[in-house]
Amino acid sequence: MQFISFSSGSSGNCYLLRSDGGMILIDAGLSPRKVKQYFSNYGLSVSDVDAILITHDHTDHIKGAGLLAEECRCPVYTTQAVHEGMGRNYCMTHKVPASQRYFVEKEVPFRLGDFTVTPFDVPHDSSDCVGYEIQCGDAVFTLITDVGHVTDRISKAVSRANYLVLEANHDLAMLKMGPYPAYLKGRISGERGHLSNEVGARLVAESATPALRHLWLCHLSEENNHPELARKTYEQVLSEYGIKGGVDFSLTVLKRLVPSEMYDL
Ligand SMILES: [Zn+2]
Numbered sequence: 001m002q003f004i005s006f007s008s009g010s011s012g013n014c015y016l017l018r019s020d021g022g023m024i025l026i027d028a029g030l031s032p033r034k035v036k037q038y039f040s041n042y043g044l045s046v047s048d049v050d051a052i053l054i055t056h057d058h059t060d061h062i063k064g065a066g067l068l069a070e071e072c073r074c075p076v077y078t079t080q081a082v083h084e085g086m087g088r089n090y091c092m093t094h095k096v097p098a099s100q101r102y103f104v105e106k107e108v109p110f111r112l113g114d115f116t117v118t119p120f121d122v123p124h125d126s127s128d129c130v131g132y133e134i135q136c137g138d139a140v141f142t143l144i145t146d147v148g149h150v151t152d153r154i155s156k157a158v159s160r161a162n163y164l165v166l167e168a169n170h171d172l173a174m175l176k177m178g179p180y181p182a183y184l185k186g187r188i189s190g191e192r193g194h195l196s197n198e199v200g201a202r203l204v205a206e207s208a209t210p211a212l213r214h215l216w217l218c219h220l221s222e223e224n225n226h227p228e229l230a231r232k233t234y235e236q237v238l239s240e241y242g243i244k245g246g247v248d249f250s251l252t253v254l255k256r257l258v259p260s261e262m263y264d265l
């Protein structure tokens with residue numbers, strides 16, 4: 001498998017997972033123009049995308065979904081509630097054509113080429129939100145973003161992952177001291193908001209196994225986090241558990257606006 005993060009955070013989220021047998025986009029929070037540009041930079045073509053998976057119906061995850069679906073001529077998979085939410089979201093001017101809407105059920109695996117995809121529940125203040133466990137051969141790639149709090153199911157997903165993309169939205173102290181109004185601070189740190197560095201790091205420390213090979217931190221806040229702080233927090237918490245982040249597994253902080261390298265998994 002190969003993995004690329006095109007963009008990660010409140011300005012837009014879009015990730016690519018590729019194998020010999022297929023290509024999946026996860027979230028479509030970028031304009032198709034940008035996605036096409038990024039694809040060509042890697043020598044790829046959007047016409048080769050087999051499916052788009054959507055985590056939830058917040059604009060930073062869906063704003064390009066309608067046009068991208070038409071460009072890629074591929075199905076768009078998510079839960080019924082998220083499809084309905086996308087239908088209502090007026091920031092999404094171009095809707096996913098009805099014929100390209102495919103519905104997934106949480107905990108019901110489905111096949112996409114040589115990928116087996118299992119959606120699972122993630123608590124967040126959207127119409128609905130899912131993470132995806134994607135198995136290809138023996139390897140499990142898991143993406144969990146926009147996470148209000150850690151559930152048993154999320155811990156289980158972390159424990160099964162060989163490759164994990166996990167939200168590291170904010171540093172709690174930066175959020176508290178930062179410029180956001182009180183209601184927004186409450187929303188972000190609430191049960192259906194976003195995952196902090198500290199809570200995410202403890203989740204990985206307690207649930208990940210030696211089978212984890214690479215951890216990518218995603219969806220960093222521009223105002224309430226810093227890439228070096230996220231990395232340091234992870235390294236510090238992991239070290240309390242005798243785990244060396246960056247040694248026992250690779251640890252990468254994804255950039256908000258700049259595409260990553262293409263990682264060979
Ligand atoms: Zn988001």
Ligand SMILES: [Zn+2]
Pocket residue numbers: 056058124126146
């Ligand atoms: Zn969200």
